[in-house]
Amino acid sequence: MKLKKIFKISLQSICKNKMRSGLTSLGIIIGVCSVIVMVAIGQGSQEKIEKQINSLGTNLLMVFPARTNRGGANQARGSFNKMKLTDCQALLKYGSKFKYVSGEVRVNGQIIGGSGNWNSSIEGVSEQFLDIKEWELAKGEFFTSKDIQYKKKVAVLGHTVAEELFGDDSPLGERIRINNTPFTVIGVLAEKGETGVGNDQDDIVIAPVTTVLSRLKGGNKINMIFISAIDKESLDEAQIEAEQIMRIAHKLDDGEDSDFQISTQSQITEMASQTSKTLTLLLGAIAGVSLMVGGIGIMNIMLVSVTERTREIGIRLSIGARSSDVLFQFLAESVTLSLFGGLVGILLAMLISGCIGWFTSLSTSIHPLVVLISFAFSGTIGIFFGYYPAKKAANLNPIDALRYE
Amino acid sequence: MKSVIQMKKISKHFQMGSQEVKALQEVDIHIAAGEFVAIMGPSGSGKSTLMNILGCLDTPSGGEYFLDEVNTAFADKNKYASIRNEKIGFVFQGFNLLPRTTALENVQLPLLYNHQREITNPKQIAIKALEEVGLAQRMNHIPSQLSGGQQQRVAIARALVNDPAIILADEPTGNLDSRTSVEVMNIFQKLNEKGKTIIVVTHEQDIAAYTKRSIVLKDGKIIFDKPVKNRLQAEDVLKSLEKK
Numbered sequence: 315m316k317l318k319k320i321f322k323i324s325l326q327s328i329c330k331n332k333m334r335s336g337l338t339s340l341g342i343i344i345g346v347c348s349v350i351v352m353v354a355i356g357q358g359s360q361e362k363i364e365k366q367i368n369s370l371g372t373n374l375l376m377v378f379p380a381r382t383n384r385g386g387a388n389q390a391r392g393s394f395n396k397m398k399l400t401d402c403q404a405l406l407k408y409g410s411k412f413k414y415v416s417g418e419v420r421v422n423g424q425i426i427g428g429s430g431n432w433n434s435s436i437e438g439v440s441e442q443f444l445d446i447k448e449w450e451l452a453k454g455e456f457f458t459s460k461d462i463q464y465k466k467k468v469a470v471l472g473h474t475v476a477e478e479l480f481g482d483d484s485p486l487g488e489r490i491r492i493n494n495t496p497f498t499v500i501g502v503l504a505e506k507g508e509t510g511v512g513n514d515q516d517d518i519v520i521a522p523v524t525t526v527l528s529r530l531k532g533g534n535k536i537n538m539i540f541i542s543a544i545d546k547e548s549l550d551e552a553q554i555e556a557e558q559i560m561r562i563a564h565k566l567d568d569g570e571d572s573d574f575q576i577s578t579q580s581q582i583t584e585m586a587s588q589t590s591k592t593l594t595l596l597l598g599a600i601a602g603v604s605l606m607v608g609g610i611g612i613m614n615i616m617l618v619s620v621t622e623r624t625r626e627i628g629i630r631l632s633i634g635a636r637s638s639d640v641l642f643q644f645l646a647e648s649v650t651l652s653l654f655g656g657l658v659g660i661l662l663a664m665l666i667s668g669c670i671g672w673f674t675s676l677s678t679s680i681h682p683l684v685v686l687i688s689f690a691f692s693g694t695i696g697i698f699f700g701y702y703p704a705k706k707a708a709n710l711n712p713i714d715a716l717r718y719e
Numbered sequence: 720m721k722s723v724i725q726m727k728k729i730s731k732h733f734q735m736g737s738q739e740v741k742a743l744q745e746v747d748i749h750i751a752a753g754e755f756v757a758i759m760g761p762s763g764s765g766k767s768t769l770m771n772i773l774g775c776l777d778t779p780s781g782g783e784y785f786l787d788e789v790n791t792a793f794a795d796k797n798k799y800a801s802i803r804n805e806k807i808g809f810v811f812q813g814f815n816l817l818p819r820t821t822a823l824e825n826v827q828l829p830l831l832y833n834h835q836r837e838i839t840n841p842k843q844i845a846i847k848a849l850e851e852v853g854l855a856q857r858m859n860h861i862p863s864q865l866s867g868g869q870q871q872r873v874a875i876a877r878a879l880v881n882d883p884a885i886i887l888a889d890e891p892t893g894n895l896d897s898r899t900s901v902e903v904m905n906i907f908q909k910l911n912e913k914g915k916t917i918i919v920v921t922h923e924q925d926i927a928a929y930t931k932r933s934i935v936l937k938d939g940k941i942i943f944d945k946p947v948k949n950r951l952q953a954e955d956v957l958k959s960l961e962k963k
Contacts, residue, residue: 326820330819453863628815629817630828632776633804633816633829633832633877634801634804634833635832636797636832636834637797638797639832712776713780
């Protein structure tokens with residue numbers, strides 16, 4: 315019998331039992347809908363994190379002190395730091411693939427000024443820091459190479475710090491004290507908000523690296539070096555170049571382990587998105603379970619339906635339907651119901667994830683592949699869970715089926 | 720006369736636990752085209768078993784059965800389905816129409832399962848069959864909107880639609896009142912006059928009186944097989960009923 319005929323019979327039977335058909339589809343609707351929405355939330359947050367990390371600058375190389383191992387004990391990163399400001403100068407002098415280089419020293423300090431006090435992290439950086447991070451100033455100006463050279467006690471405040479200390483007043487030209495050292499505020503950074511993991515990027519004070527080293531931290535070791543490659547394509551070459559220059563600057567012999575480590579932005583992005591990928595997978599798996607339950611629901615109702623429709627099957631068999639006709643009819647019914655459920659589930663998921671994106675701070679992203687996979691999966695469920703009841707219907711004996719009350 | 724049904728020493732045994740029940744014992748039946756036969760007998764006489772074998776719903780344990788000059792012994796399951804579809808029109812006691820399905824759709828059903836020929840105008844054929852039983856004006860009604868007699872007429876139209884070799888009716892008037900029963904027998908008589916071969920299984924003597932030949936079974940054997948004397952004409956009976 316032709317496929318068209320079978321689907322015609324199945325559709326007739328589905329339409330004549332709207333309530334039963336609707337309930338059967340409901341399981342698949344909820345299953346498909348939850349899979350798509352869950353994955354959409356997972357992927358949405360993944361994309362958000364990636365976007366934020368990439369907004370730190372895509373051509374960025376970061377040089378950290380390496381983890382060291384002394385006498386079998388793994389030491390904390392930076393325990394035996396050998397990175398100095400002279401490394402930055404060497405990089406600038408010998409590198410050909412670098413656009414900007416900035417060392418960074420970080421200390422925590424109590425900041426007193428204006429009408430209050432605040433504890434924040436103070437970052438000593440070079441005058442190229444803003445260009446490297448692609449950050450912007452809200453007002454005032456950034457310090458220059460001269461300020462660095464003369465170790466000027468000037469500071470640029472993050473938005474949060476400026477607000478905590480000075481409220482709505484302009485902090486420009488005001489004097490603040492960081493760990494009892496007086497600084498003059500010369501600028502305020504533009505507001506950047508929280509990172510994907512909830513860190514306030516505006517809770518920061520920026521000062522010349524030389525000033526922070528000599529006045530606040532002491533010593534000559536720096537925490538890390540930011541390097542900005544001239545473009546995205548030369549990122550790998552820049553990484554190799556930085557490695558070579560640093561090894562020469564640190565007078566390392568061939569075969570000796572580097573006492574520093576260079577990471578690119580993309581490596582860090584990958585690490586961060588790995589976490590949210592796991593999250594997406596977990597959410598999807600949980601939702602997948604509900605899709606399976608929906609499939610079992612289909613099998614359940616189809617089985618009940620076979621019993622309830624024993625007489626109908628008997629009639630069909632007695633007027634000349636073959637076993638295969640009945641098998642395909644029931645199979646076509648369950649596949650149609652599950653595909654219909656899949657379709658409605660997809661539409662519902664689009665609506666719900668649109669609402670989530672609109673009314674909450676969660677961002678959602680529906681990937682076409684996810685939609686396609688869950689649609690195909692719902693069809694497979696229809697075949698898988700529809701086969702057993704269909705087989706049962708097809709194997710009925712027409713005499714017994716006709717007598718069934 | 721062409722032979723439509725030729726049964727040679729048909730027997731059917733059932734295994735009930737340790738006991739073997741012989742429902743049919745070497746039954747011989749010959750029915751020619753255009754006959755109108757009643758198969759009668761008390762319950763347990765084997766008439767249901769005979770009816771199932773005649774309708775190709777069941778296979779005999781022994782003997783040969785030629786339907787429309789085709790030996791059914793070698794048929795597989797699908798072949799049986801095709802025989803039921805093309806050669807046999809069933810009419811049941813309980814009507815057995817699909818619920819929530821219009822009369823027209825019910826009548827079209829056997830055409831849908833016809834594997835042999837491509838039917839281009841199933842609707843026209845179904846309407847024609849409904850016209851033959853006088854129900855064309857009700858073709859869009861569902862079974863629950865029809866009376867018992869009307870439902871049975873839809874069932875007869877469904878049996879007719881594939882132009883079968885025989886119409887096999889199992890207690891067709893069992894669920895109907897006496898007047899409607901006569902109406903249904905009237906339809907059978909008219910169809911028989913047009914040349915249809917009809918076999919009615921019944922236990923009512925009154926119903927058998929409308930047929931041309933009656934076969935009586937007892938304990939799985941034929942004990943009586945003769946033409947019907949004093950045959951009733953449904954048309955006349957209906958007229959006399961109207962006078963009262």
